[in-house]
Amino acid sequence: MIDKILPALTACALLLNAAVAKAHSSSTAWLALKVDDGRISGAWTIDLLDLALEARIDKNGDSRITWGELKQSRDEIGAVVARSITVSQDGTPPCVPEVSGVKSRNTIGRASAIVTLTVPCVFESSKELRVNYRFLFDRDSTHAAIFSVDGASKGVFSNNAREIVIAPRPDGSLKSEKDRTESRGLASLAETFRIFLREGVWHIFIGYDHVLFVLTMLLSVLHPLWRTSVREAVKIVTAFTLAHSITLFLVATGHLTLPSRVVESVIALSIVIAALNNMTRFLPGRAWVLAGGFGLIHGFGFAGALGELGFEGKSVLVPVLGFNLGVEAGQLIIVTMILPVLIWSQGIKGFQRSLIPAGSCLAAITGCIWFVERMLEIEIF
Numbered sequence: 001m002i003d004k005i006l007p008a009l010t011a012c013a014l015l016l017n018a019a020v021a022k023a024h025s026s027s028t029a030w031l032a033l034k035v036d037d038g039r040i041s042g043a044w045t046i047d048l049l050d051l052a053l054e055a056r057i058d059k060n061g062d063s064r065i066t067w068g069e070l071k072q073s074r075d076e077i078g079a080v081v082a083r084s085i086t087v088s089q090d091g092t093p094p095c096v097p098e099v100s101g102v103k104s105r106n107t108i109g110r111a112s113a114i115v116t117l118t119v120p121c122v123f124e125s126s127k128e129l130r131v132n133y134r135f136l137f138d139r140d141s142t143h144a145a146i147f148s149v150d151g152a153s154k155g156v157f158s159n160n161a162r163e164i165v166i167a168p169r170p171d172g173s174l175k176s177e178k179d180r181t182e183s184r185g186l187a188s189l190a191e192t193f194r195i196f197l198r199e200g201v202w203h204i205f206i207g208y209d210h211v212l213f214v215l216t217m218l219l220s221v222l223h224p225l226w227r228t229s230v231r232e233a234v235k236i237v238t239a240f241t242l243a244h245s246i247t248l249f250l251v252a253t254g255h256l257t258l259p260s261r262v263v264e265s266v267i268a269l270s271i272v273i274a275a276l277n278n279m280t281r282f283l284p285g286r287a288w289v290l291a292g293g294f295g296l297i298h299g300f301g302f303a304g305a306l307g308e309l310g311f312e313g314k315s316v317l318v319p320v321l322g323f324n325l326g327v328e329a330g331q332l333i334i335v336t337m338i339l340p341v342l343i344w345s346q347g348i349k350g351f352q353r354s355l356i357p358a359g360s361c362l363a364a365i366t367g368c369i370w371f372v373e374r375m376l377e378i379e380i381f
Contacts, residue, residue: 027136027143028199031085031157033117034150040087040119042097046135048104048111053139054080067104070113074102077115084135087119090128095121129166133157144195146319156195193322200326203302204334209267209370210298211334214240216274216363218339219356220287226343232287233339237331239292245324247299252320256300263300264374270294271367278360302327 027050033042048065052058055076059069078099086094101116123129136143137159145157147164155164204210217240221232250256274290277283283290302324345351369380 027140028195029135029143029145030148031131031133031145032148033131038122038125040097040121040123040129041100042117042119044081044085044115044117045105045112046115048113050136050140050143051077051080051113054083054136065111070102070104074099077102077113080135081115081117084133085117086132087121087123088130088132089123090130092121094132095119130163131166132163134162137162146192146195156192192318196319196322197326197329200302200323200328201330202326203323204327204330207301209264209271210301212363212366213267213271213274213294213298214331214334215338216271216278216360217287217291218335218342219278219360220274221339222342222346222352222356224346229343230339232285233335235288236291237335239288240295240298241328241331243292243295244299244302244327247296248302248324248327249320251300251303253316258300261374261377263297265371266294266297267301268367268370268374270297272364272371275360275364275367279357279364 027047029047029050030045031042032045033040048057048070052065055073057069057073057076058065059072081099082096085097087097088094097117097119099115100118103114103116105112105114131147133145133147135145141159143159147155147157149166155161157164214237217236218233221229221236223229223232247256270290273294274287277287277290345355348355372378373380
């Protein structure tokens with residue numbers, strides 16, 4: 001029976017891995033502007049892979065972008081900005097932001113460029129501003145850019161909404177055109193929520209280490225009584241969810257930070273320890289403790305690019321809530337697909353005695369390799 005099932009399972013796993021490996025992450029950028037007495041400055045945070053599609057920043061063609069290459073590409077990045085972003089008022093020609101600085105940011109699972117912008121024109125505070133955004137839409141129609149002014153969310157640029165109008169308030173501050181409606185910006189908040197919800201779902205599906213940790217933890221809940229397996233799985237998922245939600249919020253709001261190398265290394269180590277628990281049962285019936293403890297570290301990983309998005313005050317709540325719910329939705333999909341299969345597989349002869357230890361051993365080896373790679377910043381495979 002096992003000989004017939006294993007080849008099919010192996011083929012499915014290889015096909016799934018290939019499909020995920022070739023998939024392209026949802027493309028999202030952040031454009032945060034500040035307005036001070038008619039003068040505009042800001043920052044544009046964009047994925048390095050997206051930027052490389054429009055500018056030649058990989059100077060030596062080795063498919064790796066270093067800080068030195070990024071620094072040398074300021075003119076190319078400036079040309080991309082000129083093609084992608086303009087600010088104008090009625091009766092004035094579009095004004096192109098100038099690049100005043102470029103720096104890189106390496107977050108877990110994503111490398112980004114933060115382009116500091118200065119708009120050379122001076123605008124009247126009594127007139128509407130029009131911000132036009134055209135980056136990458138011709139290549140990727142799903143690209144989106146979260147837009148904020150003075151730390152407050154103003155909307156989302158998309159292929160179907162490339163311009164946002166910012167109207168003046170009596171006190172001289174700005175508001176989006178959508179704020180004129182009774183909803184006072186609920187439409188833009190809903191779009192922001194949708195974008196981050198999508199990002200959260202995608203992040204869990206491409207987060208091989210997070211998924212492997214959850215799957216390894218699920219192996220510890222298996223019991224002859226399926227109700228017991230489900231109950232223990234609920235405890236593990238709940239503990240993991242609560243823990244990573246706490247650190248996700250703290251990181252996103254700037255209250256907590258850890259070096260990404262440490263976070264990534266401990267996440268890899270969590271897989272090893274979860275696998276060892278499956279083989280030695282040093283925490284019998286209390287696997288949820290491991291899930292909760294390491295969930296705090298995984299929260300740093302889930303935070304990813306959310307820690308420095310430029311959202312302040314209440315405006316950060318919508319992105320964090322959307323992203324976190326997206327992570328939970330993706331996680332729930334994975335668990336509800338895998339857990340019934342694992343429970344059913346207990347009827348296979350030798351599953352408990354051979355396949356669970358073998359799967360746990362494979363997970364432990366993978367976690368060890370990732371730990372060494374991340375801690376020493378090397379590539380083994």
